[in-house]
Amino acid sequence: MPGSPDFYPSRVGATEDSLRERIDPVIHGRGSAPGPHGLSAEQLRTFEQDGFLVLPGIMADRVASLRAELDRLSTAPELQGRPEVVTEPDSDAIRSLFGVHEFSELFSAAARDSRILTPARQLLADDVYIHQSRVNAKPALLGRSFSWHSDFETWHVEDGIPRPRILTGWIFLDENRAYNGPLLVLPGSHRHYVSVAGTTPERNYLESLKVQQAGSPGIHILRKLAELCGNRIESVVGPPGTVVFHEGNLMHCSPDNPSPWSRTNLFFVYNSLQNQPVAPFSGQAPRPRYLAAPAPFEPLVP
Numbered sequence: 409m410p411g412s413p414d415f416y417p418s419r420v421g422a423t424e425d426s427l428r429e430r431i432d433p434v435i436h437g438r439g440s441a442p443g444p445h446g447l448s449a450e451q452l453r454t455f456e457q458d459g460f461l462v463l464p465g466i467m468a469d470r471v472a473s474l475r476a477e478l479d480r481l482s483t484a485p486e487l488q489g490r491p492e493v494v495t496e497p498d499s500d501a502i503r504s505l506f507g508v509h510e511f512s513e514l515f516s517a518a519a520r521d522s523r524i525l526t527p528a529r530q531l532l533a534d535d536v537y538i539h540q541s542r543v544n545a546k547p548a549l550l551g552r553s554f555s556w557h558s559d560f561e562t563w564h565v566e567d568g569i570p571r572p573r574i575l576t577g578w579i580f581l582d583e584n585r586a587y588n589g590p591l592l593v594l595p596g597s598h599r600h601y602v603s604v605a606g607t608t609p610e611r612n613y614l615e616s617l618k619v620q621q622a623g624s625p626g627i628h629i630l631r632k633l634a635e636l637c638g639n640r641i642e643s644v645v646g647p648p649g650t651v652v653f654h655e656g657n658l659m660h661c662s663p664d665n666p667s668p669w670s671r672t673n674l675f676f677v678y679n680s681l682q683n684q685p686v687a688p689f690s691g692q693a694p695r696p697r698y699l700a701a702p703a704p705f706e707p708l709v710p
């Protein structure tokens with residue numbers, strides 16, 4: 409089978425990172441807001457300009473049950489030793505739990521809650537399915553950083569997601585504060601594509617889910633990108649139950665959590681049904697299903 413065209417090459421053996429044009433729109437339709445949970449024209453503009461949109465506390469009523477369910481899953485005998493459970497690079501504390509919507513009806517229901525699914529469908533202007541779900545626990549004192557990256561760059565190179573018509577809707581299960589390791593974003597960076605130097609090691613995810621190296625851009629291109637975006641970094645903070653829509657190609661990272669409180673967030677990656685994966689552009693085998701859902705793709709219904 410001939411390979412699909414690669415409109416967003418990255419990790420293709422270059423010696424230096426480079427900036428490339430983003431050829432896709434950021435929001436994919438401007439129709440009227442679909443129902444009571446649709447985004448306003450102003451919210452669409454914010455997402456389009458900044459690459460993210462924060463809705464403080466809108467799903468607070470689900471937080472207690474999701475936290476309790478997470479506590480249950482974290483110690484569930486059937487999950488012990490499974491690859492979906494990723495520990496921190498320097499301790500046995502849980503860093504991430506992947507595939508939560510497949511393990512738990514409560515998580516699956518949260519992904520279909522109209523307050524998060526309706527805007528996701530509206531922004532992508534299509535039916536959507538879940539490419540990946542995860543909880544990042546960022547435990548008190550032990551939660552370690554995430555390097556600068558664009559999620560889309562990884563999903564493109566390692567999972568074969570063709571175009572940036574994909575986004576993450578995430579829900580704070582704890583308050584996210586300036587000092588507990590919140591996400592740091594470069595607003596506007598999603599409108600540029602960073603093609604990262606180097607190549608992708610075989611089965612890179614075994615390493616990258618603990619400490620990402622391949623696909624994380626270096627200081628020169630980060631400075632250039634920051635300059636294009638007004639030299640401004642924003643931390644994404646808010647109370648539990650806050651929902652954030654995060655464009656797939658937004659450049660972001662997050663620091664260690666040095667505080668005595670956890671910073672736990674739940675992420676659902678929604679992909680447009682018109683943007684189904686092809687063979688990974690790394691040339692390697694597809695990643696396991698808990699990282700990259702395989703066909704058949706069923707549209708989610710709110």
Ligand SMILES: O=C(O)CCC(=O)C(=O)O
Pocket residue numbers: 544546554559589590591660661662673
């Ligand atoms: O949870 C975090 O702080 C960073 C998460 C992130 O960027 C990712 O999992 O792709």
Ligand SMILES: [Fe+2]
Pocket residue numbers: 557558559660
């Ligand atoms: Fe990320």
